[in-house]
Amino acid sequence: xxxxxxxxxxxxxxxxxxxxxxxxxxxxxxxxxxxxxxxxxxxxxxxxxxxxxxxxxxxxxxxxxxxxxxxxxxxxxxxxxxxxxxxxxxxxxxxxxxxxxxxxxxxxxxxxxxxxxxxxxxxxxxxxxxxxxxxxxxxxxxxxxxxxxxxxxxxxxxxxxxxxxxxxxxxxxxxxxxxxxxxxxxxxxxxxxxxxxxxxxxxxxxxxxxxxxxxxxxxxxxxxxxxxxxxxxxxxxxxxxxxxxxxxxxxxxxxxxxxxxxxxxxxxxxxxxxxxxxxxxxxxxxxxxxxxxxxxxxxxxxxxxxxxxxxxxxxxxxxxxxxxxxxxxxxxxxxxxxxxxxxxxxxxxxxxxxxxxxxxxxxxxxxxxxxxxxxxxxxxxxxxxxxxxxxxxxxxxxxxxxxxxxxxxxxxxxxxxxxxxxxxxxxxxxxxxxxxxxxxxxxxxxxxxxxxxxxxxxxxxxxxxxxxxxxxxxxxxxxxxxxxxxxx
Numbered sequence: 175x176x177x178x179x180x181x182x183x184x185x186x187x188x189x190x191x192x193x194x195x196x197x198x199x200x201x202x203x204x205x206x207x208x209x210x211x212x213x214x215x216x217x218x219x220x221x222x223x224x225x226x227x228x229x230x231x232x233x234x235x236x237x238x239x240x241x242x243x244x245x246x247x248x249x250x251x252x253x254x255x256x257x258x259x260x261x262x263x264x265x266x267x268x269x270x271x272x273x274x275x276x277x278x279x280x281x282x283x284x285x286x287x288x289x290x291x292x293x294x295x296x297x298x299x300x301x302x303x304x305x306x307x308x309x310x311x312x313x314x315x316x317x318x319x320x321x322x323x324x325x326x327x328x329x330x331x332x333x334x335x336x337x338x339x340x341x342x343x344x345x346x347x348x349x350x351x352x353x354x355x356x357x358x359x360x361x362x363x364x365x366x367x368x369x370x371x372x373x374x375x376x377x378x379x380x381x382x383x384x385x386x387x388x389x390x391x392x393x394x395x396x397x398x399x400x401x402x403x404x405x406x407x408x409x410x411x412x413x414x415x416x417x418x419x420x421x422x423x424x425x426x427x428x429x430x431x432x433x434x435x436x437x438x439x440x441x442x443x444x445x446x447x448x449x450x451x452x453x454x455x456x457x458x459x460x461x462x463x464x465x466x467x468x469x470x471x472x473x474x475x476x477x478x479x480x481x482x483x484x485x486x487x488x489x490x491x492x493x494x495x496x497x498x499x500x501x502x503x504x505x506x507x508x509x510x511x512x513x514x515x516x517x518x519x520x521x522x523x524x525x526x527x528x529x530x531x532x533x534x535x536x537x538x539x540x541x542x543x544x545x546x547x548x549x550x551x552x553x554x555x556x557x558x559x560x561x562x563x564x565x566x567x568x569x570x571x572x573x574x575x576x577x578x579x580x581x582x583x584x585x586x587x588x589x590x591x592x593x594x595x596x597x598x599x600x601x602x603x604x605x606x607x608x609x610x611x612x613x614x615x616x617x618x619x620x621x622x623x624x625x626x627x628x629x630x631x632x633x634x635x636x637x638x639x640x641x642x643x644x645x646x647x648x649x650x651x652x653x654x655x656x657x658x659x660x661x662x
Contacts, residue, residue, distance in 0.1 A: 202404065568655060
């Protein structure tokens with residue numbers, strides 16, 4: 175490459191669906207896309223949730239490698255409850271008791287540190303998601319700021335610096351207008367202007383939060399999306415004012431999409447009625463119950479009493495229910511899992527040692543929601559307000575992400591339709607500096623022209639009247655999940 179990069183800037187719009195990027199709603203994003211390459215077929219990972227997606231962005235790998243297998247999951251040897259990772263203290267306890275890092279793979283930040291380069295992060299999502307981006311920030315000599323304060327930041331001095339310059343952290347509100355503005359100022363005026371790291375990452379928690387609690391197409395969600403776009407425009411404007419702006423590589427991404435939820439499925443209660451005593455997420459597991467079930471439109475089932483026989487019985491019962499969308503089990507032949515009719519967890523990159531006995535996805539449909547957005551789904555109760563949107567599953571509305579690159583290595587005004595995803599961001603960042611990816615990372619850099627010649631592969635499995643389909647593209651060291659769901 176004859177052109178080089180001095181700085182990489184990454185901006186993540188949590189939960190942004192690509193079709194929401196329009197001239198009316200996000201003029202700055204559209205202007206940016208016209209100057210770069212838009213990867214139209216970019217995908218998240220499974221489950222399409224923020225914490226595993228964050229770990230995949232950081233490590234360039236699926237959950238089968240980095241070990242963050244969901245937003246919430248159980249690890250019997252470290253406690254008797256489903257782990258929610260609400261604090262750095264809880265994460266430290268998990269790592270101490272398990273003897274393994276929570277993010278169990280090398281990150282692009284680790285590679286940068288080995289080569290004397292720095293990463294600075296300004297993050298407004300959960301403390302756990304912030305942690306995932308650079309778990310070893312302190313050891314690496316890097317800088318991480320969380321909008322949640324000192325206790326949520328791996329480098330708490332970053333919060334002290336921000337408060338000293340910009341005043342107290344904003345009060346939480348919904349939509350998160352104040353947090354967006356505060357974080358953008360810290361990023362632009364402190365990180366970019368003063369710290370000047372090699373790589374700078376800004377993570378907006380919107381439009382994800384408002385999509386969950388104020389609904390996907392509502393006026394409130396669209397207004398906060400406009401605010402995020404304006405904040406991004408200020409960052410973009412600052413870069414354009416620099417004398418060396420041509421030496422900045424900019425990557426804009428979302429970690430997953432969204433789908434509107436409709437009817438609720440009381441999965442815990444239904445399983446109890448058919449003889450499987452299930453605990454709720456806030457209740458202790460592994461004692462006094464037979465199974466644990468996490469909630470959402472996607473979740474895990476762990477057998478605490480009854481072993482394989484109970485697992486298979488639950489799987490057969492689930493596949494008889496109209497509300498089930500997809501079902502996965504460990505082992506098998508790489509396509510079908512140990513339980514007939516299920517897909518193998520290895521097919522979707524979830525075959526980690528922490529994997530549960532079953533992973534379910536509630537059924538989704540391509541029907542339009544009340545705002546005209548395609549995609550609706552079932553959800554378990556007591557998780558979101560009725561009509562709130564969700565993610566985690568394998569519908570294209572949840573998997574398809576925004577991924578746009580601009581700078582010295584990208585071609586302007588191009589739509590690239592290669593199979594790619596958030597797992598390629600790590601290798602792309604490193605390639606911008608001429609650094610090779612870690613051995614566990616996807617070896618596909620978005621800076622290079624695509625040489626992929628393999629088309630999508632479609633797999634179908636099922637039993638009785640239940641049948642499910644998954645479409646993916648195999649790329650050697652990595653697999654891109656294009657979409658999946660129930661077909662009968």
